Amino acid sequence: MSEFFDCEVLSIQQLSPTVRHFRLCYPMSSTFQAGQFVMLDLPIEADFSTRSYSIASEPNSEGIIELCIVLKEDGAGTRYIFDSIKTGDKLKVSEPQGKFVIADEEKGLVMICTGTGVAPFRSMIRDLVTKHGSLPHPVYLIFGNRFKQDILYAAEWKALMETDSNFHFIPVLSRDTDWEGARGYVHAFYMPVALENKEYHYYLCGWTSMVREAKNKLKELGYSRKQLKFELYD
Ligand SMILES: Cc1cc2nc3c(=O)[nH]c(=O)nc-3n(C[C@H](O)[C@H](O)[C@H](O)COP(=O)(O)OP(=O)(O)OC[C@H]3O[C@@H](n4cnc5c(N)ncnc54)[C@H](O)[C@@H]3O)c2cc1C
Structure with a gap:
C-alpha cells in the first residue's frame, strides 16, 4: 500500500482549453526521480478512487511537484479535479511511483x-x-x-x-x-x-x-x- 500525503495546491494555471497545470506542496522527504508519477486519491463516486499523474516538474529541494492534467469530459476523476479543486485546497497525493526514468544519461x-x-x-x-x-x-x-x-x-x-x-x-x-x-x-x-x-x-x-x-x-x-x-x- 502506498503512503498518501495531504498536499496543498499552490497554484492552478490553464495551459490550453482542456489542460491545467497544478503546482502542489510535496513532502521534502519523499524524493522522486524525473519521469515518475504520483496517484491522487479523490473523493469520487467510482469503483476506484485513485488516478495516476506523471510529475511534470524536475526533482527539487523546495518540496514542490507540478502536474498537468487534461479534462476527460465524462471522467469521474478529472471532472472532480476541474470542477472542485481550487488554490489552497489539499489533495491526497501518493509517494512517487514507477520506473519510467532515464536509464542511461550517456546516450542520446x-x-x-x-x-x-x-x-x-x-x-x-x-x-x-x-x-x-x-x-x-x-x-x-x-x-x-x-x-x-x-x-x-x-x-x-x-x-x-x-x-x-x-x-x-x-x-x-x-x-x-x-x-x-x-x-x-x-x-x-x-x-x-x-x-x-x-x-x-x-x-x-x-x-x-x-x-x-x-x-x-x-x-x-x-x-x-x-x-x-x-x-x-x-
Ligand atoms: C502512469 C500514468 C500516468 C498518467 N499521467 C497522466 C498525466 O500526467 N496527465 C493526464 O492528464 N493523465 C494522466 N494519466 C491518465 C489518468 O490517470 C486518468 O486515466 C485520466 O485523468 C482520466 O481519469 P478520469 O477519472 O477523468 O476518467 P475515468 O474514465 O473516470 O477513469 C479512467 C481511469 O481510472 C482508472 N479506473 C477507473 N475505473 C476503474 C476500474 N473499474 N478498474 C480499474 N481502473 C479503473 C483507470 O486507470 C482508468 O484508465 C496517467 C495514467 C497513468 C497510468
Missing part, C-alpha cells in the same frame, strides 16, 4: 508523446539541464497534438531550443490547417532520427495506440528492449 534520447504525455519529459529535460547546466547529449522531443493551442509548454520548448543546440523540438499537428510545421502523426517524424542514430534510447508516453505503433516501428528497425521504455496512460 528521443522522447515521443502526445498531449499530457509530455509531462514526464518536461521533468526529465528540466532535470538534465539542472544537473548538467545544459543537455549533455542530443535530446529530441517529438510532440503530437491536434492544434497549435494544444502544444503544452510551447514557450519553454522554444526558449530551450534557442539556448541549447542539443535540444531538438518537433511539434507535430494532426488537425491544424494553419500550421507550417510538421503535420500528421508523430511516427513519420522520429523515423529519420531512428534510422540514423541506432545507439539512441527511446522513451514513449501517452495513450496505448500511439505508444504501441511507435514501439512496433522501432522494434522493426532493430531497436532492443533496453533502448525502448514506455509509459501508458490508459
Whole structure:
C-alpha cells in the first residue's frame, strides 16, 4: 500500500482549453526521480478512487511537484479535479511511483508523446539541464497534438531550443490547417532520427495506440528492449 500525503495546491494555471497545470506542496522527504508519477486519491463516486499523474516538474529541494492534467469530459476523476479543486485546497497525493526514468544519461534520447504525455519529459529535460547546466547529449522531443493551442509548454520548448543546440523540438499537428510545421502523426517524424542514430534510447508516453505503433516501428528497425521504455496512460 502506498503512503498518501495531504498536499496543498499552490497554484492552478490553464495551459490550453482542456489542460491545467497544478503546482502542489510535496513532502521534502519523499524524493522522486524525473519521469515518475504520483496517484491522487479523490473523493469520487467510482469503483476506484485513485488516478495516476506523471510529475511534470524536475526533482527539487523546495518540496514542490507540478502536474498537468487534461479534462476527460465524462471522467469521474478529472471532472472532480476541474470542477472542485481550487488554490489552497489539499489533495491526497501518493509517494512517487514507477520506473519510467532515464536509464542511461550517456546516450542520446528521443522522447515521443502526445498531449499530457509530455509531462514526464518536461521533468526529465528540466532535470538534465539542472544537473548538467545544459543537455549533455542530443535530446529530441517529438510532440503530437491536434492544434497549435494544444502544444503544452510551447514557450519553454522554444526558449530551450534557442539556448541549447542539443535540444531538438518537433511539434507535430494532426488537425491544424494553419500550421507550417510538421503535420500528421508523430511516427513519420522520429523515423529519420531512428534510422540514423541506432545507439539512441527511446522513451514513449501517452495513450496505448500511439505508444504501441511507435514501439512496433522501432522494434522493426532493430531497436532492443533496453533502448525502448514506455509509459501508458490508459
Ligand atoms: C502512469 C500514468 C500516468 C498518467 N499521467 C497522466 C498525466 O500526467 N496527465 C493526464 O492528464 N493523465 C494522466 N494519466 C491518465 C489518468 O490517470 C486518468 O486515466 C485520466 O485523468 C482520466 O481519469 P478520469 O477519472 O477523468 O476518467 P475515468 O474514465 O473516470 O477513469 C479512467 C481511469 O481510472 C482508472 N479506473 C477507473 N475505473 C476503474 C476500474 N473499474 N478498474 C480499474 N481502473 C479503473 C483507470 O486507470 C482508468 O484508465 C496517467 C495514467 C497513468 C497510468
